[in-house]
Amino acid sequence: MLDANIAAQLKTYLQNLKRPVELVASLDDGNKSQEMRELLQEIAEMSDKVSFSDAENDARKPSFRVNQPNGQEKIRFAGIPMGHEFTSLVLALLHTGGHPMKTEPEVIEQIKNLEGEYHFETYISLSCQNCPEVVQALNLMSVINPNISHTMIDGALYQEEVEAKQIMAVPTVYLNGQQFGQGRMTLPEIIGKLDTGAIKREADKISQKAPFDVLIVGGGPAGASASIYASRKGIRTGIVAERFGGQVMDTLAIENFISIKETEGPKLVAALEEHVKSYDIDVMHLQRAAKLSKNGQMVEVELESGAKLSSKAVIIATGARWRELGVPGESEYRGHGVAYCPHCDGPLFKGKHVAVIGGGNSGVEAAIDLAGIVGHVTLIEYADQLKADAVLQKRLHSLSNVTVIIGAQTTEITGADGKVNGLVYRDRATEESHVVDVAGVFVQIGLIPNTDWLKGTIELSKYGEIEIDSHGATSLPGVFAAGDVTTIPYKQIIMAMGEGARAALGAFDYLIRNDFEDDVKKDAAA
Known part of the structure; x- marks a missing residue:
């Protein structure tokens, strides 16, 4: 069922299994069940640590669970996880089989300490580029915490369930039978909704950070580019963003990014994030900016979580969001058609x-x-x-x-x-x-620039875009801007990256022409 290249790669991955993994299926006589049987048998034949059986009689057919021998159900796929979800299956096999997770130790500990019983169900479509992140996060949590389990459900395969629950957008997540969330969610976002004290703890942690030389607000292409260019100057650089990748995460086909013939938004974002991580850049996730102000020569950014950050220069790269029609029925039926x-x-x-x-x-x-x-x-x-x-x-x-x-x-x-x-x-x-x-x-x-939090602070165009000069500088000294949030005429990924680089160079030029020593000492003392 798998093509030769994918099969060869998967066989190599399975060599990393440290303990046995069971694939236990619930099948009927349908074509999809036959496809699932072929896929699972093929996987089982690749490693002596993987076994397959179809002895189960779950209500959803076809479906299968991934777990350790004699272990309780933890991860289930109600559908054939191909397309975007194939990586979710590979990671489920590796993590269940004891391969180390690429997750920070403190996050793993936070998941382990979650109290209560959590059974998640995620309705997905195999063409959805946002769904795998949710599926993989919940699968990972299921491996870490014995009180968590997760089922991925292919909405196209289980249309009756989708219609009965009136699900008209994916991913849609249910927790213990009640709707938990809809749309793309990261692992920290999911944990934050379960661990109610996490927001305050993170806000306190962020507020204790020393002042930055350059702080970028926004984690899309412009913000990522700005952070790399700033960090390469050897200065203290930080990124604060609600979600890394911005609108690019919602883009499927990208065919005009020079030097890359074709790619997908999530893949490009993953590459951007890895590039950023290769530098000494302090990345603060799941944080939305609420207020911008000046304190002497320093620029201060207040976040919705209550945290406050200070920097010599700030680059705003908050991007844009989908423009709404603004007609009756739009908000009422959002996610329901x-x-x-x-x-x-x-x-x-x-x-x-x-x-x-x-x-x-x-x-x-x-x-x-x-x-x-x-x-x-x-x-x-x-x-x-x-x-x-x-x-x-x-x-x-x-x-x-x-x-x-x-x-x-x-x-x-x-x-x-x-x-x-x-x-x-x-x-x-x-x-x-x-x-x-x-x-x-x-x-x-079209799109609307994310500048609501800046009104009355810096100069905006009649369309709400940030007015900038040839160096990316705004009307407020020390504050720069880049990407779709600005007045640049063409909203393209490659343009945003170039604008991010320009804003970072403009900010660095601003830093070397100003003396911040006294202000930094005052800010640190406060």
Whole structure:
């Protein structure tokens, strides 16, 4: 079932097993059960430490568990973990088999100390690039703590469960039968939701840090690039970010990053993070900035957690977020038919009628991708013509299950029984209103800069973007900015990286032209 290269790599990985691993399946006579049997048998034949049996009779068929001999159920896959989830299976095998985890000792200890019984279930789609991080985090926790277990459920395979629970976005996580979370979550985020004292402890720890020379707020391509360029100058550098990678984590196909023919967002983010880790950079995760101020020559950043940081120079690289329609029904049905990531949530609408709002590159690409999964796509564009590249428009118009409506303003998203059932749009030429029956609405109308916390502090454009000069400097001395959060005209990954480097060099030039000795001593004494 596995191609030769993947099989060879997996066989090499399995040589790292320190203890036996059981693959125990629950199968029926269906095609998917046969595929699962073939996969598990192939894996078992690769190592004498892996065994396979199909003696179980779980309610979900096909499914299988990964555990040590005679051990309780810890990790279960209700679906065939291929595509993005194949790595989740490999890690489950290695960790269950005693291979060391690439996780900080203090995090492992925190997981061990969690009290209570936790049974997690995660509904995923195999095309979702955000799902594996959640699956792998919960699997890892299940290996560490005997009171934690986790089941991955392929929503496309268990459609009845998905419809019964009205799951219309992945990943969706249930804990002990109740919804726990939706969307991408990192291991620290999950632990933080379970360990309620973790936020305060981390805030206290952050507040005790000595002043930085350069502090970067934001962990996307611009922030990562800025941190590397700053650190290479031999100065004390830190990054504080809500999530490393930013919008790139939600990007599936990347084909215009020079020197790399094609890659995926999560892969690029992983490479960025490894590059950052190779330098002496203090990275503070899961922290959102709340306030920026000046204290003498020093710049202070207050976080939503209550922590405070001080730095000689600050580079703001907080990026942007999906722009919302702002119409009735959007917030009510978010996660229940209203979605922003076609790659993640598209498979949940297999065979159904969906709408895409937006005729730029993102919207047209979304419509093309969805057309291969859903029954029909209606693309709605406000302007009188599509704005996407000509090659994308040509591909779009070649698809028989796509309808394009231009000059249309979406005015409402409707629903019933807790999920989307349609949308209303106004024809801008005739002023007539029309209803389109759809099960899902994918919003693709651009981005909004994450600058709400900066209003009244530094100069912003009428669109909320940070105004910068040729060195990346803002209107506040000592504060620089880079990437999608600024007024740069082209929001591209490669542009953001270049802007991050420019801001770091601009900040370094600012540092060497100013004397901070007295301010740093005062700040340290405080």
